[in-house]
Amino acid sequence: xxxxxxxxxxxxxxxxxxxxxxxxxxxxxxxxxxxxxxxxxxxxxxxxxxxxxxxxxxxxxxxxxxxxxxxxxxxxxxxxxxxxxxxxxxxxxxxxxxxxxxxxxxxxxxxx
Amino acid sequence: xxxxxxxxxxxxxxxxxxxxxxxxxxxxxxxxxxxxxxxxxxxxxxxxxxxxxxxxxxxxxxxxxxxxxxxxxxxxxxxxxxxxxxxxxxxxxxxxxxxxxxxxxxxxxxx
Numbered sequence: 001x002x003x004x005x006x007x008x009x010x011x012x013x014x015x016x017x018x019x020x021x022x023x024x025x026x027x028x029x030x031x032x033x034x035x036x037x038x039x040x041x042x043x044x045x046x047x048x049x050x051x052x053x054x055x056x057x058x059x060x061x062x063x064x065x066x067x068x069x070x071x072x073x074x075x076x077x078x079x080x081x082x083x084x085x086x087x088x089x090x091x092x093x094x095x096x097x098x099x100x101x102x103x104x105x106x107x108x109x110x111x112x
Numbered sequence: 113x114x115x116x117x118x119x120x121x122x123x124x125x126x127x128x129x130x131x132x133x134x135x136x137x138x139x140x141x142x143x144x145x146x147x148x149x150x151x152x153x154x155x156x157x158x159x160x161x162x163x164x165x166x167x168x169x170x171x172x173x174x175x176x177x178x179x180x181x182x183x184x185x186x187x188x189x190x191x192x193x194x195x196x197x198x199x200x201x202x203x204x205x206x207x208x209x210x211x212x213x214x215x216x217x218x219x220x221x222x223x
Contacts, residue, residue: 004154031209042215043155043200056210091154099143099204099211103154 004104025094118214135201143204
């Protein structure tokens with residue numbers, strides 16, 4: 001298996017623009033997690049899905065952030081409008097049972 | 113997360129030396145997970161500990177969960193350059209599927 005795939009790997013955008021991050025989990029994994037990592041706050045869980053259903057989105061910063069999982073093999077995290085404080089590395093992870101998570105390589109987002 | 117404290121924040125050791133990283137929670141843990149992150153990459157799962165007093169080893173890395181299940185230590189014996197990276201502990205504190213991560217310990221190995 002290719003592992004968790006994320007795209008793009010790097011994204012530079014201007015403040016106010018819409019940003020869409022994509023994730024393809026490992027086939028057969030029922031759980032999908034979106035994290036954000038910064039130096040100041042460390043690794044934070046934004047939202048996670050179980051069998052394509054959002055279970056907990058309490059970590060989503062505000063209404064500018066939204067996540068979808070239309071099917072078992074694809075998820076998106078959207079930021080609209082983006083702000084400089086959204087600059088971070090965003091990770092997607094999948095898991096067969098929740099705790100042993102397999103992380104993607106991350107998307108480094110820079111909002112100018 | 114301040115709910116899970118890791119120490120030290122960074123560590124520089126000579127190749128071949130032993131080292132220990134600690135992870136402390138203010139609340140009882142249902143599960144404790146250790147992950148490693150190479151600089152610029154995603155996290156790699158190392159070990160999971162669930163029972164008080166449990167100890168697990170993988171190659172030269174040993175992790176232990178204390179009896180009260182509120183503290184874990186990760187010990188590396190005879191460190192090598194390949195051990196360099198960021199070590200993060202993660203905790204299951206509510207028996208749901210969420211893991212709360214510490215801020216990590218940055219480990220540098222000097223040749």
